[in-house]
Amino acid sequence: MTKVNTKLDRRSFLKVSALAGGGMMLSFSWLAGCKPTVEEELGLPKEWFELNSYIKIGENGAVTLYSPNPEFGSNVKTSMPMILAEELDTDWKNVWVEQADFYPERFDRQFTGGSQGIRMGWTPLRTAGATARAMLVAAAAQNWNVPANEITTSAGILEHKASGKKANYGEMASLAATLEVPEEVELKDINDFKIIGHSKKNVDGQKIVSGKPLFAIDHKVEGMKYAAIVHPPAFGMRLKSFDKSSVMGMSGIQDVFPVNVFKDDYVQNFFDTTTFPEIIAIVGNSTWEVMQAKKNLVAEWEKAPETKIAMAGFGGNSMEVTVPAGLENSSSHKSRMAEFLKKPGTVVRKDGDPEGMFKKAAKVIERTYSAPFLAHNTMEPMNCFADVKGDRAVIYGPTQAPEFIMGTISSSLGIPRENIQINLARMGGGFGRRAYSHHMVEAALISQKIQAPVKMVYSREDDMSAGVYRPTYSATYRAALDENNNLLALHVKAGGIPESPLHANRFPAGALDHYMAESWDIPSNITIGAFRAPRSNFIAGAEQSFLDELAEEMGKDPIDFRLELLKRAETDPVGSNNDYDPKRYAGVLQLVKEKSNWSQAQSNVHRGVSAYFCHNSYVAEVVDTVIKDNKPVVESVYAAVDCGIVVNPDAAANMGEGAIVDGIGNAFFGELAFNNGAPTKTNFDTYRMIRQKESPKKIEVHFVESTENPTGLGEPLFPPVFAALANSLYKATGKRYYEQPFAPQLEMENLRM
Amino acid sequence: MAQFNLNVNGKTQQVDVDPSTPLLWVLRDHLDLVGTKFGCGIAQCGACTIHLNGTAVRSCQLPVSAAEGAQITTIEGLSENGDHPVQQAWMEHDVPQCGYCQAGQIMTAAALLQQNPNPSDEEIENAMNGNICRCGTYLRIKAAVKTASQKL
Numbered sequence: 001m002t003k004v005n006t007k008l009d010r011r012s013f014l015k016v017s018a019l020a021g022g023g024m025m026l027s028f029s030w031l032a033g034c035k036p037t038v039e040e041e042l043g044l045p046k047e048w049f050e051l052n053s054y055i056k057i058g059e060n061g062a063v064t065l066y067s068p069n070p071e072f073g074s075n076v077k078t079s080m081p082m083i084l085a086e087e088l089d090t091d092w093k094n095v096w097v098e099q100a101d102f103y104p105e106r107f108d109r110q111f112t113g114g115s116q117g118i119r120m121g122w123t124p125l126r127t128a129g130a131t132a133r134a135m136l137v138a139a140a141a142q143n144w145n146v147p148a149n150e151i152t153t154s155a156g157i158l159e160h161k162a163s164g165k166k167a168n169y170g171e172m173a174s175l176a177a178t179l180e181v182p183e184e185v186e187l188k189d190i191n192d193f194k195i196i197g198h199s200k201k202n203v204d205g206q207k208i209v210s211g212k213p214l215f216a217i218d219h220k221v222e223g224m225k226y227a228a229i230v231h232p233p234a235f236g237m238r239l240k241s242f243d244k245s246s247v248m249g250m251s252g253i254q255d256v257f258p259v260n261v262f263k264d265d266y267v268q269n270f271f272d273t274t275t276f277p278e279i280i281a282i283v284g285n286s287t288w289e290v291m292q293a294k295k296n297l298v299a300e301w302e303k304a305p306e307t308k309i310a311m312a313g314f315g316g317n318s319m320e321v322t323v324p325a326g327l328e329n330s331s332s333h334k335s336r337m338a339e340f341l342k343k344p345g346t347v348v349r350k351d352g353d354p355e356g357m358f359k360k361a362a363k364v365i366e367r368t369y370s371a372p373f374l375a376h377n378t379m380e381p382m383n384c385f386a387d388v389k390g391d392r393a394v395i396y397g398p399t400q401a402p403e404f405i406m407g408t409i410s411s412s413l414g415i416p417r418e419n420i421q422i423n424l425a426r427m428g429g430g431f432g433r434r435a436y437s438h439h440m441v442e443a444a445l446i447s448q449k450i451q452a453p454v455k456m457v458y459s460r461e462d463d464m465s466a467g468v469y470r471p472t473y474s475a476t477y478r479a480a481l482d483e484n485n486n487l488l489a490l491h492v493k494a495g496g497i498p499e500s501p502l503h504a505n506r507f508p509a510g511a512l513d514h515y516m517a518e519s520w521d522i523p524s525n526i527t528i529g530a531f532r533a534p535r536s537n538f539i540a541g542a543e544q545s546f547l548d549e550l551a552e553e554m555g556k557d558p559i560d561f562r563l564e565l566l567k568r569a570e571t572d573p574v575g576s577n578n579d580y581d582p583k584r585y586a587g588v589l590q591l592v593k594e595k596s597n598w599s600q601a602q603s604n605v606h607r608g609v610s611a612y613f614c615h616n617s618y619v620a621e622v623v624d625t626v627i628k629d630n631k632p633v634v635e636s637v638y639a640a641v642d643c644g645i646v647v648n649p650d651a652a653a654n655m656g657e658g659a660i661v662d663g664i665g666n667a668f669f670g671e672l673a674f675n676n677g678a679p680t681k682t683n684f685d686t687y688r689m690i691r692q693k694e695s696p697k698k699i700e701v702h703f704v705e706s707t708e709n710p711t712g713l714g715e716p717l718f719p720p721v722f723a724a725l726a727n728s729l730y731k732a733t734g735k736r737y738y739e740q741p742f743a744p745q746l747e748m749e750n751l752r753m
Numbered sequence: 754m755a756q757f758n759l760n761v762n763g764k765t766q767q768v769d770v771d772p773s774t775p776l777l778w779v780l781r782d783h784l785d786l787v788g789t790k791f792g793c794g795i796a797q798c799g800a801c802t803i804h805l806n807g808t809a810v811r812s813c814q815l816p817v818s819a820a821e822g823a824q825i826t827t828i829e830g831l832s833e834n835g836d837h838p839v840q841q842a843w844m845e846h847d848v849p850q851c852g853y854c855q856a857g858q859i860m861t862a863a864a865l866l867q868q869n870p871n872p873s874d875e876e877i878e879n880a881m882n883g884n885i886c887r888c889g890t891y892l893r894i895k896a897a898v899k900t901a902s903q904k905l
Contacts, residue, residue, distance in 0.1 A: 072851055073849075073850035073851030073852070073888050074850070075850065199847075201844065201847050202847055202849060204849075204852065205843075205844050205847060205849060206835055206844065208843075208849045208852035208855050208856075209835060209840040209843045209844060209849070209855060209856075209859060210788070210828065210829070210831075210832075210835030210840060211786075211787070211788020211789070211827065211828030211829050211856045212788065213787050213788075214852065215853065217787075217790075217791065218781075218787035220785065220787075226782070251754065251771055286770075286774075286778060286782045286783070287778050287781070287782050287791075288770075288771070288774045288775065288778040288782070289771070291794075292771075292773075377887060378851075378853075378887060379790070379792055379798070379800060379851065379853040379854050379885065379886075379887045380790070380792075380851070380853045381791070381792075426851070426852065427851060428790070428851050428852070428853025428854075429851045429853060429887050429888060430851075431887075457791070459794060460792065460793040460794055460795075650847055651847065654847060654848075654850060654890065654893065655850065657889065657890070657892055657893070658850055658888045658889035658890060659889070660889070661889025661890075661891060661892075662887075662888075662889045665889070683793055683794075683795055683797065684792075684793045684795070684797035684798050684885065685795055685797050689885050689887070690889070690891075691882050691883075691884075691885060691891075692877075692878050692881040692882045692884070692891045692894065692895065693878045693879070693882050695889070695891035695892060695895075696892070698892070699892055
């Protein structure tokens, strides 16, 4: 057992009644609560007793657990309460789960992103569960007049064996809720886990399959208006003027007005990214009517000059960020990136004497990889409900990061934070896009202007053309080989528009005596943001494709080659700041080798392998493709994952499968190009998404058995699949694939895509 | 504006809307049936799939004027207690991630199985190809359709 001090998390243990707002605010709606099972269910209790911010228990033993983090499909709404329930030692079938709304004074880190929810929540949630359990035990000890350390718990039952006394948690809840929060609690031995590690169904599953309102876009209140927005048609453009009369007579249209997202003197934060700080809002009686008006609105746009944005920096300083002027094109992006083949970048890591090794090399292999901008394309377009009246605001919207937008909303509305309530909606996908919540500010400003509740909905075209994309990247890898094909040195030079994808201290840094990493970037007015495994989602594909080609050149099996490098990094690492554990890295390669039966190649099945470390987790993947009817078909994908303890195994596998499908889709098809600043694709008729037919026919996700604390899972299975696919396609077609998306090149091989 | 009598999930409902209004928005904004989702507005993603006289159609491209007189079924009306074999199979395979596209997937699958109770893998892939799942739950969707076909 581990003892943890509860002091760190003490704010989570404050009683709701002691906080401003009172208990009624805790639950946005009781109806939003979820019952995981229907059999043997305990009914609603007459009274709830709150043991801490996360846990309340009814007099009948029913338990409500609040899931603190926003849910975008990674299933934290099930797995976070599982961690609470484990340490509370309750029966999962008596648990109701509710989505917590945004209460930073009650919950830690209400942020979904960076695959950190479970990793960062692990100890706080365990502590919250164990603390509530300790208070129930203390209440029973007081009630029965026996020593607390003689009381055991199991599945929501307290027992004192010596005296034969037994009670369910509900019987002790009212007393427990009045007791002092213990200073220190014991956490379970991980071998005693009964819930963690045992698959539980999605707590919202029944609601999802029966079409219940769960998303912000489903929200409606009495008197609510509907809003659409119109934004400039291209990056580098801004609003000049619009003709209100072009839509004011139209059916159901109430008002048209410009919206300025930020106050002039506002200092932005990193997550305030928005492409168009001034947009036009159209307000009316129904979604269809405002969308019709959108088409009719006559507006004039003009080229935006270079602008400077004040951005909050470290230590309370602000810095100035320049947004360049101009209408950009994909063709010029490509040529500007290609200039860096000859131009130097900034050296971000150098071990040994790489330049010397390249001079004396018998052979140099150089390959350049690239990938385009990508749109997130969440299935639920950006939208938000807001009700702003006077100096109060209620915002209900899809956001991964309420904390990062609260200050913006407060500044833009001119309403203090304490008068603003952000409620958290289930999101129809996030993938990083909803870490940037300008849509919430927009809806709030529209509601403030009309002083009525409003639901603002982007069209798919608005959503796809509003920016905050995955950047376009390029990376050149060079290897120096001696006359016996021994690897002397490796050099990577990578960059992008407008950021570099390089992680200089990741593998294969640390495994090579002579290594150099150079980084560059090119400014742009095309806005970018986190996209599932930022930067890793490109550099993994480039690096792991290059290692595959290098292994072939050196006459080595691609898995054995990687294992050799990792052995070197483990036994005699080069440099001191390598940010990966070579043993765990090798572990997933060994596991995928075993699970995919790597050593026994089948004829006509073309295999590619790849491995990557990101978000604190290790993943190796093998992709098998076959050519069927002149079409590449992904027959099987095998993944081996080391993410520490797996909380909810089947749901974890589901997310892994999804990441693999997502990666294969983007590798084959994902691309957003620009023509005079305008995205060339604005809907799914031209932006090709992976569909059922292109999905792999089989995916196996294998987890390394582990007693390590959990690490990231939503992102790490995504980056490696790009190279596993490319390496497999090479085996299938005899051609290497350097440029994403692959589909156009496969078509040039006369394959059907 | 014009009045339309719609038969939705076995009930007749009257709405007063512009005749060009897609059924999707009539369902969502006027009849408060929000299970049918808006995804693309151009019949490319399948999130808005409903049944019109038992056939899966994209409600974002169906003007309300064309829906009068037809039997309209939405996800809310697929079964009384959310226990249609397809819905049960979706629960059994724990298909959803974000969940946004799943109503459309389920409606497409239910219509497929109505017409073809024992579809092959290829027939499932063909029938489900119009429904995008951005989370990539395609394998579980296919497995759930197969499970449902065995229960029907």
